[in-house]
Amino acid sequence: MFPTELKDLFFYFISALTITTALATVLVKNVLQSAIFLIFSFVATAIIYLMLHAEFIAISQVMVYAGGVVIFVIFTILLTSHLGETAFSTKVPRNFIAAFLGLSFLGLAYRFLFQNHSLLSYTPSAPLDYASLKSIAFRLLSIQSNGFVIAFELIGLILFASLIAAVSIARKQKEEK
Amino acid sequence: MNNIILMSYLSLFLPFLAFLINALLFHSSRKKHAAYVSIVLSGFGFLSALYIAVFYFQSGIAPGKLILWEHLFLKFTDSLHAHFAFLLDPLSIMMVVVVSFISFVVNLYSLTYMKDDPSFSRFFTFLSLFSFSMLGLVVASNLFQMFFFWELVGISSYLLIGFWYQKPSAVKASKQAFVLTRFADSFFLLGIVLISYIASTFSFETLNSLSLSHFSGSINLGFISISKLQGLFLSSILIFIGGWGKSAMFPMHIWLPNAMEGPTPVSSIIHSATMVVAGVYLVARLFPFFALFPSTLHLIMVLGIITAVFAAVIAITQKDIKRILAFSTLSQLGYMLFALGVTSVVLQNESFIHPLGYSASIFHIFTHAFFKCMLFLIAGSLIHAVHSNSLEAMGGLKNKMPWTYAAAIIGVLAISGLPPFSGFFSKDEILIAAFQSEHFIVFALALVTSALTAFYMFRFFFLAFHGKPRSNSTANVKESFGLSFPILLLAIPSFLGGYAFKKLLFQYYGPGSNNLNVFEKSMQGDWIPFASSFIVLVSIFLAWYFYARPYAKIQKSLDSSNRPRFYKWIYHQFYFDEIYDALVQQFLFKGIAQTIRFFEDYIIGGLLKLFLFVIQKLGSLVRELQSGWTPFYLGLMIFGVLMWSLIAKLPI
Amino acid sequence: MTLLNCLLLSFILFGIGVFGLLRRRHIVAMLISIELMLNAANMNFISFAYFSKGDASAGAIFSLFVIAITACEMAIALAIVIAMYRRTHSLDIDSLRGLHE
Numbered sequence: 001m002f003p004t005e006l007k008d009l010f011f012y013f014i015s016a017l018t019i020t021t022a023l024a025t026v027l028v029k030n031v032l033q034s035a036i037f038l039i040f041s042f043v044a045t046a047i048i049y050l051m052l053h054a055e056f057i058a059i060s061q062v063m064v065y066a067g068g069v070v071i072f073v074i075f076t077i078l079l080t081s082h083l084g085e086t087a088f089s090t091k092v093p094r095n096f097i098a099a100f101l102g103l104s105f106l107g108l109a110y111r112f113l114f115q116n117h118s119l120l121s122y123t124p125s126a127p128l129d130y131a132s133l134k135s136i137a138f139r140l141l142s143i144q145s146n147g148f149v150i151a152f153e154l155i156g157l158i159l160f161a162s163l164i165a166a167v168s169i170a171r172k173q174k175e176e177k
Numbered sequence: 178m179n180n181i182i183l184m185s186y187l188s189l190f191l192p193f194l195a196f197l198i199n200a201l202l203f204h205s206s207r208k209k210h211a212a213y214v215s216i217v218l219s220g221f222g223f224l225s226a227l228y229i230a231v232f233y234f235q236s237g238i239a240p241g242k243l244i245l246w247e248h249l250f251l252k253f254t255d256s257l258h259a260h261f262a263f264l265l266d267p268l269s270i271m272m273v274v275v276v277s278f279i280s281f282v283v284n285l286y287s288l289t290y291m292k293d294d295p296s297f298s299r300f301f302t303f304l305s306l307f308s309f310s311m312l313g314l315v316v317a318s319n320l321f322q323m324f325f326f327w328e329l330v331g332i333s334s335y336l337l338i339g340f341w342y343q344k345p346s347a348v349k350a351s352k353q354a355f356v357l358t359r360f361a362d363s364f365f366l367l368g369i370v371l372i373s374y375i376a377s378t379f380s381f382e383t384l385n386s387l388s389l390s391h392f393s394g395s396i397n398l399g400f401i402s403i404s405k406l407q408g409l410f411l412s413s414i415l416i417f418i419g420g421w422g423k424s425a426m427f428p429m430h431i432w433l434p435n436a437m438e439g440p441t442p443v444s445s446i447i448h449s450a451t452m453v454v455a456g457v458y459l460v461a462r463l464f465p466f467f468a469l470f471p472s473t474l475h476l477i478m479v480l481g482i483i484t485a486v487f488a489a490v491i492a493i494t495q496k497d498i499k500r501i502l503a504f505s506t507l508s509q510l511g512y513m514l515f516a517l518g519v520t521s522v523v524l525q526n527e528s529f530i531h532p533l534g535y536s537a538s539i540f541h542i543f544t545h546a547f548f549k550c551m552l553f554l555i556a557g558s559l560i561h562a563v564h565s566n567s568l569e570a571m572g573g574l575k576n577k578m579p580w581t582y583a584a585a586i587i588g589v590l591a592i593s594g595l596p597p598f599s600g601f602f603s604k605d606e607i608l609i610a611a612f613q614s615e616h617f618i619v620f621a622l623a624l625v626t627s628a629l630t631a632f633y634m635f636r637f638f639f640l641a642f643h644g645k646p647r648s649n650s651t652a653n654v655k656e657s658f659g660l661s662f663p664i665l666l667l668a669i670p671s672f673l674g675g676y677a678f679k680k681l682l683f684q685y686y687g688p689g690s691n692n693l694n695v696f697e698k699s700m701q702g703d704w705i706p707f708a709s710s711f712i713v714l715v716s717i718f719l720a721w722y723f724y725a726r727p728y729a730k731i732q733k734s735l736d737s738s739n740r741p742r743f744y745k746w747i748y749h750q751f752y753f754d755e756i757y758d759a760l761v762q763q764f765l766f767k768g769i770a771q772t773i774r775f776f777e778d779y780i781i782g783g784l785l786k787l788f789l790f791v792i793q794k795l796g797s798l799v800r801e802l803q804s805g806w807t808p809f810y811l812g813l814m815i816f817g818v819l820m821w822s823l824i825a826k827l828p829i
Numbered sequence: 830m831t832l833l834n835c836l837l838l839s840f841i842l843f844g845i846g847v848f849g850l851l852r853r854r855h856i857v858a859m860l861i862s863i864e865l866m867l868n869a870a871n872m873n874f875i876s877f878a879y880f881s882k883g884d885a886s887a888g889a890i891f892s893l894f895v896i897a898i899t900a901c902e903m904a905i906a907l908a909i910v911i912a913m914y915r916r917t918h919s920l921d922i923d924s925l926r927g928l929h930e
Contacts, residue, residue, distance in 0.1 A: 011830040015838045022842055022865055026849030031858045038861050045868055048838070051830065052879040057892050061871075064896050069864065069903045076907045077857055080914045094808070095852050101815050102848030108822060109840035113833055122832040122880040130878065130885035136893070139886045148890055155897045162901035166908035172915070805926035812851050 011051060018044040029089075035073050042066045054131035181232055184225040185245045185263045188277060189312050191222035195305035203298045211298035212288045215305050219284050222308075223277040230270045240685040242266040242382060244318055251321070256377050259321035264381070267685040268461060268539060272315035272450075275546045278670075279450045280308035282663045286554050287442040289659025290561060300340060300440065307333040311451040315458060319379035320369050320416075323462075327365070327419070327455065331358050334452050338439040347438040354432040361422020361429060368415025375408045385465040413473045417460060424456025424510050427484040431753050433507055437499040441557030444499060448506045449553065450546030457513045457542060464517065464535055471521040471528040478518025482619050482626075485511030487751075489629035493636065494748040497566045498556045501637050502549070504750075505592065508626060509545050513538045515619060516607040522614045522696045529696035531614040536686045537606030544599040544675050548591040551667035555585050558664065559641060562654040570648040571641045572731070577654040580661040582642050584668045589638045591671045593631035593713050596706070599675030605706045606682075612702040624712060631713040635720035643725045647732075835876035842869035856913075856920045860906050864899065871895050 021041035025034045042065040049058035113119060129135050140152050195218040203211040233239055247262040284304060291300050310329035317323035332355075339351030373379055375396060376387060392405040403411070425433035433453065437444055447453065460467060460477060467473050488507035495501045516538035522529040558581050563570050575582050591598035594605070604627060611620040724731060746752070802813075842865060849862030871892045878888025914920055 008830050011834065015834070018838065019841055019845070022845045025861060025865060026845055026852070031855050031861075034858055034861055038864060041865065042868065045842075045872060048835070048872065049875055052835070052875050054875050054879065054889055054892075057875060057889055057896075060893060060896055064900055065864070065868070069900055072903060072907060073857060073861065076910055079911060080857070080920060090852050090854055097812060098848050098851030101812060101819070101851060102844040102846075104819055105840050105844035105847060108819065109837055111823070113836055113840070119833055119836070120831075124880055125882045126879050126885035131875075131889035135886050136889055139890055140893075146884070146887075148887075151894065155894055158901050159897060162905050166904040169905065170908035170911040807922050807925070808851055808854075815847055815851070 007051070011048070014044055014047050014051070018048065031077050032074065035070055035077060038073075039066045039070050042070070053126070053128055056131050056133050056136055181229055182245050184228050184232075185265070185316075188222045188225040188229065188273060189263065189309070189316060191218040191225070192277075192280065192305045192308035192312065194218055196302055196309060199298055199302040199305060203302075209288075211301040212284070212291075215301040216281070216284045216288060219277065219281040219305070219308060222312075223274070223281045226270075226273045226277045229265070230274050233265060233267075233270050234681070234685070238265075240267045240687070247318065253373075254377075257373060257379070259379055260319055261322055262318035263316045264318035265316075267681075268458075269315050271539065271543060271686075272458060273312060275450045275543060276308065276311050276315060279446055279546060279550050280304070280311075282550065282666055283442045283446045283554075285666075286445070286557070286660060286663040287440075289657055290442055290557055291440065294440075296340070300337075303333055303336045303340065304442070304446070307337060307446065307451070311455070314455060317381075319381060320373070320384070321379045323459070324362075324366060324369055324419075327423070328362065330452050330455060331355065331362065331423075334358075334436075334447055337443040337447065338436045340439055340443060344438065346435075350432070350435040350438040354436050357429055357432045358422045361418050361420075364415045364422075365419025368412040368417075368419065371408055371415065372412035375405050375412070381462055384463060387466060387469065389469055410470050410473070413463075413467055413470050414476070416463065417467070417473060417477060420456030420459040421480065422456070423459075424453050424514065425484075425507060426456070426480045426511065426514065427487055428753065430484060430488065430507050431750075431757055434500050434503040434750065435754070437497070437503050441499065441553060441560060444503070445550050445553035445557065448503065449550035450542070453506060453510055454513070454542050454546070457510065457517065457538065460514065460517050461535065461539055461542075464520075467517075468520065468530045471523055474518045474521035476518075478515045478521070478616065478619060481511045481513070481515025481518055482622050483511070484508070485515060485626045486622050486629075487511075489626045489633065491747055491750050492633040493629065494744060496568045498559060498568060498571075498637060498641065499553075499566055501633060502552055502556055505552075505630065505634065506549060508630060509541070509549065509592075512604070512607055512623070512626070513541050513545070515623070516541065516610060519611045519614045519616045519619060524696075527694070529694050531610065531696040532687050533606065533613060534610035536682055537603060537610045539686050540606055540675075540678060540682050541603035543678055544591070544603040544671075547667050547674055548588050548598075548600060548671040551584060551664055551671050552588045552592065554660070554664045554667065555581055555588060558657070558660045561657070561660060563648070563650050565648070565650065568637070568640045570650060571646075572644040572648075573642070573646040574654060575642040578642075578656040578661075580656060581664060584661070584664045585638060585642060587668045587672050589634040591675075592634050593717065594627055595710060595713055597672075597676060599671055599673070599678075601706075601710070602675030602679050605709060608705050608709055609702045612705060613700055614696065615700075624709060627709055628712045628716045631716035632720050635717050636724055639720060639725035640731065644731055832876055832880040835872065835880075839869040839872040839876065842866075842872065854921050854923055856910055856922055856925075857907075859922065860903065860910070864903070867895060867899050 018041055021037050021044060025037040025041055028034050028037065042061060046058040046061040046066075049055075049061060139146070140148050143149055192215075195215045198214050198218075199211045203214070233243075243265040245263040245265050247260045249258060250261040251259040253259065284301065287300060287304065291297055294300060307330065310326050310333050313326035314323055314330055317326060335351050335355040338354050339347050341347045342351075369379070372384070375392065376384060378384065387409070389406060389409070392409065395402050395404045396408050398408075422429045425431075433448065436447065439447075467477070485508045488504040488511065492501050492504035492508065495504060516534045518534070520531050520534035522531050558578065559571060559574065560566055562574070562578065565571075587598065591600040594600045596602075608620065608623055608627070611623055740748070749755075802809075846862045846864075846866030846869060849865065850859055853859050853862060874888045874892040874895065878885045878892075881888075910920065913925070917925065919925070
């Protein structure tokens with residue numbers, strides 16, 4: 001789709017965009033704003049999925065995360081915080097510790113990625129349609145030994161149950177008047 | 178035979194039954210009941226003991242040993258068992274009869290003597306327990322049972338001496354008696370452990386027939402290795418130390434005079450035939466075993482004669498009548514012990530046993546029990562009448578207490594040893610034994626002691642009964658029949674006991690072992706009874722001269738202020754109480770106890786406090802962790818994941 | 830664009846998620862940070878699916894599962910947030926210490 005060098009460049013650009021929006025998500029004070037930034041971050045991630053030839057996942061990402069979950073979050077924010085104006089300030093030491101723990105994942109990255117030379121030997125080797133709707137659907141619903149039909153059913157059950165649970169939890173109890 | 182076994186159970190357990198009934202049913206209100214229970218049951222106990230004695234001497238078993246019944250008590254190893262048994266032999270049956278008789282008489286006496294005491298029933302409870310433990314001690318067939326009842330005697334005597342626990346002096350005296358005898362008993366227990374380890378038996382019969390040639394090799398005591406013979410010798414000394422403390426031999430004697438703080442019937446029963454002769458009884462019981470070690474017998478002899486002279490000297494100066502009798506008891510115990518000791522004769526590097534001393538000692542236990550018990554009861558009557566212990570408050574009681582006076586004559590003559598009173602026979606046997614075994618120094622000291630004994634006893638007698646009343650309280654004294662009757666009961670054996678028992682003595686009371694190297698006597702000593710009687714008469718005359726002649730200066734002789742220093746030394750019993758006090762105060766309390774206290778307070782306590790501090794800090798740390806603050810939990814979780822992935826070896 | 834790049838990106842996103850999770854006091858903001866972390870995990874799945882020689886479709890399917898589970902989790906979490914808000918009128922995690930007692 002892209003020339004190789006250009007593709008790399010584009011990847012870096014999108015990565016930078018993802019990281020920036022993610023950072024913005026975390027750093028802005030207003031919760032509503034961070035939810036909006038989260039949508040951008042998810043969309044940017046979806047673009048990276050597209051670059052990894054996982055079109056169906058990218059679409060799901062956009063539809064479920066950006067279109068579903070984050071909208072849900074925004075609804076919640078609006079329900080509770082009146083346009084998210086309640087911002088809580090945090091103290092410097094806590095920010096510092098949080099930053100330290102977050103940065104230490106870079107240390108993990110150093111240890112597990114840069115010192116692990118076997119990672120360099122990986123090249124794009126998946127078939128191009130590995131994440132197409134067709135192949136995913138076949139694998140998901142297959143009853144062969146490599147199928148995921150039981151997991152699929154379970155996920156469906158969990159989704160169903162959790163939606164009912166969410167409704168019952170969030171419902172106004174009659175006693176509370 | 179079944180009869181006898183039943184009787185033996187009765188004679189041993191009737192006092193125990195009285196103890197149980199009194200302790201469980203009559204411990205508080207119903208006053209007289211407790212006394213009646215004790216008197217009736219101890220009376221029946223005495224009768225059954227008498228029945229056993231008559232049967233034993235008539236059936237022809239005597240002087241053989243008989244174990245009437247035996248129950249397994251404790252199994253230490255496969256071969257070492259402790260039994261609970263009733264041993265019947267001349268020595269034990271004599272003791273059983275004497276102890277149950279004395280116990281009966283003292284119970285009877287206490288009915289009147291203690292009648293105004295608020296803890297009337299408690300007294301009889303303890304008295305019955307004491308009788309039971311003493312009976313259990315004398316019928317023991319093995320060292321373990323003996324030790325068991327030995328300790329029971331110790332605890333019940335502690336309870337009795339400290340009966341008037343409101344009095345600090347009584348509490349102090351009971352503690353002292355308890356601690357001192359326990360100190361000695363710890364050695365006794367060590368001796369038992371050692372001997373049961375070496376000879377692997379507790380039984381007296383086996384121990385008394387030990388043959389030294391069977392013991393070779395050595396044993397390891399942990400820090401030192403000694404040969405088995407040395408071990409046996411050591412255990413004989415250790416066992417004797419138990420008797421040393423119990424019989425209050427010098428210098429562990431101080432608990433005995435102080436034990437006079439108890440009620441007088443208690444002094445009477447403890448110091449006549451029971452607790453204090455337990456030490457003598459122990460040596461007599463194991464005599465063939467002790468006879469294997471002449472050195473031990475020598476130690477016994479030396480201790481005995483020292484105590485006899487020492488206590489007799491102190492008794493002369495005392496003014497408290499109970500103390501006079503207490504020191505007299507000490508002196509007489511010394512007599513009995515050295516009589517056991519003089520049996521050992523060493524001639525030309527060969528040791529012999531002269532059995533007369535053994536018989537004489539047992540004889541003296543027998544006679545002494547009656548007259549000393551009686552004298553204590555007389556003293557109790559005097560105290561009851563005059564309300565004072567001191568001779569200074571008495572005098573002239575002859576006409577007011579005629580029965581007591583008559584009994585007192587018998588008592589003092591018996592203890593002084595004039596014929597035909599009981600003390601004469603036993604004392605003479607002891608003197609003859611000392612003379613025949615050629616221990617002449619001991620013999621001379623014993624003669625001196627007998628003179629001193631006559632002197633202080635008649636001093637007591639004259640000052641209490643003769644002369645003019647020296648205080649107002651003696652004026653309206655009445656004799657109480659409840660007190661005089663038991664005294665008169667005891668007067669009979671005090672008077673006739675010696676003559677009656679002497680026949681039995683030579684027939685049955687030998688050391689009872691055939692592997693002894695018996696000493697053939699070379700000297701007769703027929704003159705000794707005359708000499709000793711003469712000396713006693715001179716002593717009595719001197720006592721009369723000082724304290725009862727028409728113009729005797731009694732006030733002056735009772736005044737102890739203008740006396741030479743030596744007299745004061747004696748009067749204060751050579752300051753042994755003070756020495757013990759100083760030793761205990763300075764050495765035990767200030768030296769050892771304070772060091773240990775320091776260790777306890779600062780080192781052990783400090784360690785504990787340190788642990789406490791650390792644990793508290795740890796606890797509060799953990800408590801702080803459980804703050805309920807979710808970000809903290811999350812942070813810790815992430816930190817944990819990081820640590821896990823950084824430290825753990827992941828399969829990459 | 831190599832596996833290393835993708836994984837590094839996912840690590841960085843995860844670290845940002847941790848950072849946000851720990852520093853935010855608003856419960857919904859913490860949930861958003863959790864979304865970021867899950868997203869980073871998802872990216873790991875896809876990257877390995879694309880670059881490794883194994884069963885590629887399985888990786889893609891697992892990322893679908895992750896998305897579905899995330900949806901469940903968010904539904905319940907937001908329901909809880911609403912219930913909690915009704916009860917305490919506060920969404921400050923620092924003031925919610927009821928677990929402590």
